[in-house]
Amino acid sequence: MFLAPKKVIKALEAIRRDFIWGRKAGKHKIRWIAWSQMTRDRALGGMGLGNLRNTNLAFMTKWWWKYKAKPKELWTRVIKAIHDNNRSYKLIPSNKKVAGVWKDITKAGKELESMGVSITDELTVEVGNGKAIKFWLDRWSGDRSLKDAYPGIFKIAENKHAMVADYVTVLQNENQWFITCTRPPNTDEEWSQWANLLQQINGTRVSGKEDRWGWKSDSKGIFSVAAVRNQLNKAEVNQEVEEWKLWNKWVPPKANYFSWRAALEKISVKRELVRRGMNISNVLCPRCGVSEETVDHLICECRVSQRIWVEVSKWLKVPSISGRRNCKELMEHCYTLKGSGDWRKIINVVIQAALWNIWKSRNDKEFEGHLRNEKEILDNIMEDSFIWVKTRSKIQGIVWERWLDFNIRDVVS
Structure with missing residues (x-):
């Protein structure tokens, strides 16, 4: 539930190393293989013991996913009431003045970013009824948020935190979009963005199903702690490694x-x-x-x-x-x-x-x-x-x- 301090992770890894390699008379026995290779996934040429820090970060990422995937749950509404404000356009809200575990959860995003994994890029959504997707801020149509793709229209949008469901009426054979703005577009650039925006979102089908948030780098697009952890493990490998394909479950x-x-x-x-x-x-x-x-x-x-x-x-x-x-x-x-x-x-x-x-x-x-x-x-x-x-x-x-x-x-x- 919380982002473990690096000192704690270091101490736990030391305990694991001593257990694997052993100690004698207070001294370390020979450590035959680098610990980074021991913790690396077997598909990456390692032993597959797992990296504790990466596992901790993957569990933190799950809370980002749950916040987006389950907006109606009580805990989500409490977090939104405490941390969200109309001037924040982040993927998940965070009030820096409020201490607690949620602050740790949001801090995990920066650490993943430093490891080459962007939660904003990785969290994807399959559009259903649009009730769990923010129209302007989430990436649901194209590879960018509509806020970044059409900044001129976003600037005059009336509700910058509107959900997709707020702007669409689902008919039998088509979707009708009603995007409210504080004023009509009044420049050539704004009209061009308006036309492109409508063309883009008309290609997205809104249905009666639940929205499904997933993870882009997973082969099936499904979010899981394992998918995030595997991606972090791969990000740590700076060179090509040969997978040891001869592990055999029939052998002890x-x-x-x-x-x-x-x-x-x-x-x-x-x-x-x-x-x-x-x-x-x-x-x-x-x-x-x-x-x-x-x-x-x-x-x-x-x-x-x-x-x-x-x-x-x-x-x-x-x-x-x-x-x-x-x-x-x-x-x-x-x-x-x-x-x-x-x-x-x-x-x-x-x-x-x-x-x-x-x-x-x-x-x-x-x-x-x-x-x-x-x-x-x-x-x-x-x-x-x-x-x-x-x-x-x-x-x-x-x-x-x-x-x-x-x-x-x-x-x-």
Whole structure:
């Protein structure tokens, strides 16, 4: 209901960061990915945690929309009685001498303007009966308000706050307009504006339906807090970003999150730890002991991982997955295979289960000295992927006996 102070937002974001990344002995753990990317929408290449400030501003914008969309409600009439005056031509009224939450709500407009989002431009209306649209001040005919489009006529208008319904009579096949002015137009410019005004509004059909206020940047023109928040999130991205399209609802969040970080090379392999200032005496892969441990080596190049991918490919009955250069290429491979969308989604589940178990086997060797063999890892991959698909998808008819042979083509649409 109120515009949160920036200090409050900053404190809340700090709590969220500490929760995500963790703290140990009063110190921050490594923060692998910029917080701005963590809060960015998934469609913009982020984790999708959401930006608190943008969410707060989006909720403030909803009150602008409600004020315009619901002029007859009691609270709207109270706000109008307190803040409106005949000399104000703003989208929503604001009396600077009156303190309170409404002042905060109107201040949100300036902050959105500084972020490149104009509420005045974005709030659009589909004309119905005209009872919720100000004839001169709202943008209901054309891309500008009639006040700005025809300033000469607005200057002599009798009621500058008139509603569209005040000036129109709806007949069976047409609308008749009766615009009252303090005097008739008396210059060539005023007559020209008068003729253009009538021509413009005659092209707008007024009906008996309710007026519908919406949001221009939404694909369907419908106002929602999510639409405003998404637009604010996009406005903060100053460069082109690549969407991570491999999020899979059939995979648990922790595994989805790990796969995304692995594709960005933001997991705690030894090279990345050294780059972040940690002193590590042995940077070789703990499983093969031959090459420096990088993300690509761990996932794709290590001979242990390669043997796992060969066995996974045989089980799935698909061309060999082994030989991919990096984690992202490996995950995208499933969508190059022929088959239905659900079948390829299941392949993606298996690949993410494999990534997850390769990582766990690496940690077992690094921290416990236990090197799991390929059969043990493959069994874990089969078990995890079966449980994920069985519990998180709506596909019926998948049973363990058939899953062991990956004989599921007939039950996957």
